[in-house]
Amino acid sequence: MNKLRKQYLPFVRAGVQNLITYRMNFLGFIIGGLIYCFVMYYLWKSVFMASGGDTFMNFTMSDMVLYLFLSNVAGEITFSSVSNDIAEEIKDGSIAMRLIKPVNMDLSYLATELGGTAMRTVTFAFPVIIGLEIYRYVTLGIVMFNPINLLLFLLSIVLAYLVAFRVNLCFGFMAFYVKNLWGMGILKNSIINFLSGSLIPLAFMPDGLRTVLEYMPFASMSYTPVMIYMGKYDTSEIIFRLGIQAVWAIIIYGISKLIWVGAIRKLSVQGG
Template sequence: MFNNLKKYQPFINAGIKRSFAYRLDFLLYRVGDIMGAIVTYFLWSAIFNSSKHSSIGGFTIQEMSIYVFLSFFTGIVINTGSSPTIGQEIKDGSIVMRLLKPVSFMATYLFEEVGKKIVQVGILTVPILGGLIIFQIFISTVVPFDIFNLLFFSLSVLLAYLLNFYFDLCFGFTAFVLKNLWGANIMKTSIVAFMSGTLIPLVFFPSELYNILQYFPFASLIYTPVLIYLGKYDNLQLFNAIFLQIFWLVIFYTLSKIIWRIVSEKITVQGG
């Protein structure tokens, strides 16, 4: 097993080097993410200040503040660029070089992303997640810090990333047919952001829509991990939430294998 993992070490190294090679690009994207979180925070603050109730949708202003920043942090961690990469490599023909390597085609994308995540998580965990934990510890009457919630949150985020990766991989394979995924990727990103609870917690949606969306795979990406961290689930709900993430992960992993077998027999590229 370890010998097989050694085959992918160069891809991990490539992911790390690529992150450091475009440091300014990485920094600007992260500044944009933080600015988006700050704008969203002030928006929700205005909503709560104009409300006569101390809580809205089961969230207090303090819980919503944590939700906003934690959802943006989780979104960065689980973000995957496999489908844009596949689309670009098909356009310029460089995907041929990846196909020629004596390793799993899909695993090469996964381990490249592992390298990128090592850099991203390493840089962002202390200022964002660490800041939230310090805030909870020193102001424990607001939202008490719970180490078990943090551990289950970490597990949930890992499952969410793998789920998002294989979902994005399935979507990326459509590039073998569509040839260009630029517009489709923008549409996909917007839909996922809306249905995952990144912009608005799903509980704020109409009850009929919420009852449907909470079982969709997108809810498992952002909404589920953040609610686990906030301690919004009891033991049974926590088990069901983790099980649902594993269920969708298995579904999309299997789909990625099936779709790859189909499209790999009809490969054409525009470049090369």
């Protein structure tokens, strides 16, 4: 354990420093995300007005606000730049340096990311959650905060993170085959946004599609933790959903290993 800490702590530290160095970029992305939430907020508000009822497909307006901002929070916590980082390293050949180090490659990426993730959680996710609880108290007049749901949310978001990290890793390996990584990034984000329910709650999708999407790995990346926090699942369903997340975390882990074994054969680094 001590050895592990000694090996990977420098990577964690590098991750934190990276975020602090590029803090303005970080701020830009966070504000961009919040602007998007507000656009969606007004859009949903007018949808609620047009539908004429207090609830829209079993969601109240305050549910909707919670859902929008929590999806954003889940997106920030599970955010991973590993697909870009690994792709850049494959392109410029610096991945060779990483491969010759006596550390596990995946773990070294993960450690770098954990630094940034911790920063994002503390500086962004928690303040937004506190803000949401204040919003709920002001609009509904009662304290809706449920510490058990928060704890389950945190557990679920850890699993979500593991799935998201591996999915991003797989996307990063695409750099062995495709050069337009920026386009791939757009594609990845829009697919994940749609399939994970962060664009539109999966609960609003047509029944057949919803069931399929709920079992796909993307739901594990955002939808499950958000629904757990909102108290939309009962105890047995929570256990079931957490189980699905864990299963996906393992399957995606296996897939990423398989892709890597195939991809590493294609690696050729020029110069150095």
